[in-house]
Amino acid sequence: MFGVMYGIGLWYGMTQVQKNNLKVGDMFGCYFSFMISGVSLGEMGSVVSDLQNGKTAANHYFHVKQRTIVIKAADLDKPIDGSGDRHIKGDIEFRNVSFAYASALDKVVMNQLSFHIRAGQTFAIVGPSGSGKSTVISLLERFYDPLVGEILIDGQYIHNYDIEFLVFLYVYFCYVF
Ligand SMILES: Nc1ncnc2c1ncn2[C@@H]1O[C@H](COP(=O)(O)OP(=O)(O)OP(=O)(O)O)[C@@H](O)[C@H]1O
Numbered sequence: 001m002f003g004v005m006y007g008i009g010l011w012y013g014m015t016q017v018q019k020n021n022l023k024v025g026d027m028f029g030c031y032f033s034f035m036i037s038g039v040s041l042g043e044m045g046s047v048v049s050d051l052q053n054g055k056t057a058a059n060h061y062f063h064v065k066q067r068t069i070v071i072k073a074a075d076l077d078k079p080i081d082g083s084g085d086r087h088i089k090g091d092i093e094f095r096n097v098s099f100a101y102a103s104a105l106d107k108v109v110m111n112q113l114s115f116h117i118r119a120g121q122t123f124a125i126v127g128p129s130g131s132g133k134s135t136v137i138s139l140l141e142r143f144y145d146p147l148v149g150e151i152l153i154d155g156q157y158i159h160n161y162d163i164e165f166l167v168f169l170y171v172y173f174c175y176v177f
Pocket residue numbers: 101103104109127128129130131132133134135136
């Protein structure tokens with residue numbers, strides 16, 4: 001379609017040049033400026049859809065950022081973080097932990113699970129698919145709270161740790177496991 005338009009434009013321009021209504025330079029200047037503007041305008045279409053995608057992504061981001069955290073709050077006045085001289089050894093204990101996902105409360109994933117991993121010990125969780133191995137890690141990462149029971153790190157309830165400090169320990173240092 002554009003090819004036809006440019007062809008007609010070139011033909012019309014040349015007729016005006018032949019009638020001495022237009023200089024050759026002006027005709028080509030006009031011709032190329034229209035051609036380049038047309039191509040640029042055509043490319044605007046893809047930019048508009050990218051802008052729309054960016055706007056949607058930004059909306060998702062702010063929606064997630066502004067969510068209220070529903071995990072259990074710390075009992076302490078100040079959650080434990082990396083400040084001060086507190087040193088995390090990495091002692092992990094599950095005490096009678098029971099858990100089911102909120103979307104399937106009737107399906108018990110963990111029923112009174114207890115174990116104690118002392119700092120420096122190597123611990124393997126083995127079981128068939130769906131037995132709850134990843135859920136143990138998700139609970140340690142505080143994606144969820146146990147329905148019943150307690151999880152402790154260095155003898156302190158896990159909900160008393162600053163969540164960003166916990167994630168920092170796990171991600172940057174692989175400190176606890
Ligand atoms: N987000 C979720 N919502 C609801 N149910 C879930 C969710 N994640 C896992 N489950 C269910 O919880 C149970 C335990 O799942 P989990 O992923 O902990 O098992 P797994 O032992 O890690 O399995 P795999 O060896 O396949 O990784 C499974 O029955 C699974 O279907």
